[in-house]
Amino acid sequence: MSKQGLPTVDACCAPLTREPLPESEATELAPLFKAIADPVRLRLLSLIACHEGGEACVCDLTGAFDLTPPTISHHLKVLRQAGLVESERRGTWVYYWLNPAVLARMSALLTPASKAFAETA
Amino acid sequence: MSKQGLPTVDACCAPLTREPLPESEATELAPLFKAIADPVRLRLLSLIACHEGGEACVCDLTGAFDLTPPTISHHLKVLRQAGLVESERRGTWVYYWLNPAVLARMSALLTPASKAFAETA
DNA sequence: CTCTTGCCTAGATAAGTGTCAAATTAGACA
DNA sequence: TGTCTAATTTGACACTTATCTAGGCAAGAG
Numbered sequence: 438m439s440k441q442g443l444p445t446v447d448a449c450c451a452p453l454t455r456e457p458l459p460e461s462e463a464t465e466l467a468p469l470f471k472a473i474a475d476p477v478r479l480r481l482l483s484l485i486a487c488h489e490g491g492e493a494c495v496c497d498l499t500g501a502f503d504l505t506p507p508t509i510s511h512h513l514k515v516l517r518q519a520g521l522v523e524s525e526r527r528g529t530w531v532y533y534w535l536n537p538a539v540l541a542r543m544s545a546l547l548t549p550a551s552k553a554f555a556e557t558a
Numbered sequence: 559m560s561k562q563g564l565p566t567v568d569a570c571c572a573p574l575t576r577e578p579l580p581e582s583e584a585t586e587l588a589p590l591f592k593a594i595a596d597p598v599r600l601r602l603l604s605l606i607a608c609h610e611g612g613e614a615c616v617c618d619l620t621g622a623f624d625l626t627p628p629t630i631s632h633h634l635k636v637l638r639q640a641g642l643v644e645s646e647r648r649g650t651w652v653y654y655w656l657n658p659a660v661l662a663r664m665s666a667l668l669t670p671a672s673k674a675f676a677e678t679a
Numbered sequence: 680c681t682c683t684t685g686c687c688t689a690g691a692t693a694a695g696t697g698t699c700a701a702a703t704t705a706g707a708c709a
Numbered sequence: 710t711g712t713c714t715a716a717t718t719t720g721a722c723a724c725t726t727a728t729c730t731a732g733g734c735a736a737g738a739g
Contacts, residue, residue, distance in 0.1 A: 509686095
């Protein structure tokens, strides 16, 4: 269940500010940011990452929100389909963990050019 | 026109993977990612950043898309309201430039913890 | 087998989003 | 003043999304 067409992470990591982003790459990257463009999903990612062993089962996550289990399940599915997390069933529980390479790619894309960054920081 | 309640960039930069993201911070950060969660807006950001002098007028941008000027204007407004870009009118033209501090904050948030990152990279 | 628990899927609904055409504002210039 | 160009605002539309309730499947306990 943890495998369902993860996006390829081949085109890699030239910051936005270095050269104009090609349309194809923008089309590929936008869904990644859309996946984390929600407070619940941002917190889910963080909760999973910070949980013991770098993974968490759904029952570890639902308690942190005022939302029904199906809604949490929905958000986890969005994260999984974007390739940001992977999951596996172990007995009764389903565990989720981060795919750090995808996060790294997103982070690198947003790295401001050193020149522009120096102007304000 | 370039000033309309830019979000405060006070809470800063602890990566998602370091400690559980507080709800308040998630609520503040999600709109930033939502603003760039669109292929057109990603390319707009990149085009602005890479343009001569780090700024571009709207007429420099519209040609890169198969979209009408009002649509480009709409996307620029979304970026401006999120605080990712600022703008100023100079005579006939309106110029846009990046706010690199906001981009830096977003990038830092997504920086994978070194341990988790080493496992895959 | 039956019951319970953990998680997911399906369907419905209200709210949000991307796009365009039409109308509007702002500045430059004759 | 009048007209042209640049950019935005408004209003409408189709499409997407976040959430819930109801129901279903899988695994373990009895």
